[in-house]
Amino acid sequence: MPRRGSGSLSVKNKWTKTKWLLSDSGLRRFVPETKPFTRNSLNGMTARYKMVYFKPTTGTGGGGIARIDRTGAGKFRVKKDARTFEASSTASLFGLLQKIARGRSYLLQKGIYLQSSGGRPFDLRMTMQKAEGGRWVPSTMFVKLGKRNKVVTNYHQGGKLELVGQTLSRAGYSPAQIEHYKRRLKELGMQTARCFDRRSPRFRELGLDVALDRNGRLWILEVNTRPNFSALKSLADKSLYRTMVRYGKMYGRTR
Template sequence: MLRKDSGSISVKSKWTKTKWLLSDHVLRRFVPETKLFTRSSLNEMTDRYKMVYFKPTNGTGGSGIARILRTSPRKFRVKKDARTFEVSSASALFDQLQKIAGGRSYLLQKGIYLQACRGLPFDLRMTMQKTGGGNWVPSVMFVKLGKPNKVVTNYHQGGKLALVEQTLQRSGYTSTQIDHYKRQLKMLGIQTARRFDRHSVRFKELGLDVALDRNGRLWILEVNTRPNFNALKSLADKSLYRTIVRYGKMYGRTK
């Protein structure tokens, strides 16, 4: 579960990291309900929520994720990658998801209806990095804009990166609201870093994927302990990439 890299460690298990977040009295209200995939948890989650995400416990880059939509009391539509199929019972849904899982561990997470910018759904990334002195710094934040028909917003799944202020302005938020969200993102990043430090001081970087829902509420979708840096090169503004590289040098991630 822990992977040593340049003196730092990485935790792949989304379930482990979710439990850490839920153990924090500040963070737990920002975490969508998440359960390990079983027949009973599937019935419970699809009864409670119209949209549920089906995620591999150890997946990366948005791969292997499916979206479940309850279209009527007994019917469900599942979308994974380019494939969409419908089933007419909870039992049939479980059987189909078991095939997708292929024996691997999966999670079920309450679906969050993402805010959109000019028709493109987006979520926010808050990156935390450690200085040479071992102090956490909220280094960069940016937006991941998804394709309209994609299940996830990830860059490796066809998404694009954008700047936070620009995106929120285009989505109709005021400067005061944008400043509020930026402060909240930094608070979530710092609180998450402190919580992860309780499990190991060898974490050097964290990437929080944070959803902004259509009601204006923030949700921590997951935390990456080895976030992707290279996608930032795609931005016309190279300052974010230079910042993340500068901090990365302090703990050996970048040269």
């Protein structure tokens, strides 16, 4: 159920939010194939994709997420946190994932091979916030640089935050390419904000987790309806944190 807190509507169910994105003709091509976890969906997803992510339907900070890699015909490796498991069939893989889920609802999502910078995979965060008068503003964008050998890039899973230009430049992108991706992130943010507005005008902040794959394509991995502010304090440049706080004051998230 949608929840309201600190002046903005919050929806924790990732499947609900994914279905909203898929219902938008302009956004659905940016969403990796995602299915609720069942035996049939597992068989189909692992047949189609060499890498699949197993993620809780609700949850924050990258907790509970596992990565499934197909290593051969009917053989799989599952990595969760610092542990690795092997499965010799889709049936044994299903049983293993059931143990990880422990009765909780989970999703399967096509794995995206992330671009890397300095040998570390990264994804991008585009934060949208409402200004006075209900106008959406692309307030901040930054990079979540993953810790080596981690399943996710999240700050609370050992990741590091960086500025977009800094990371993309180190990854070999030209200034013109960097500006292109910044512009595309803002466009995706605005499209997503309009999509969520059609569901309820009470959304006042959104955090898009966007993957940049090795072919240069952008993918919306998920949308957070209560994006984290405090992690931005880890940046030497405090202007991004101050910007989020300034907009947050307009709808009661911050003081």
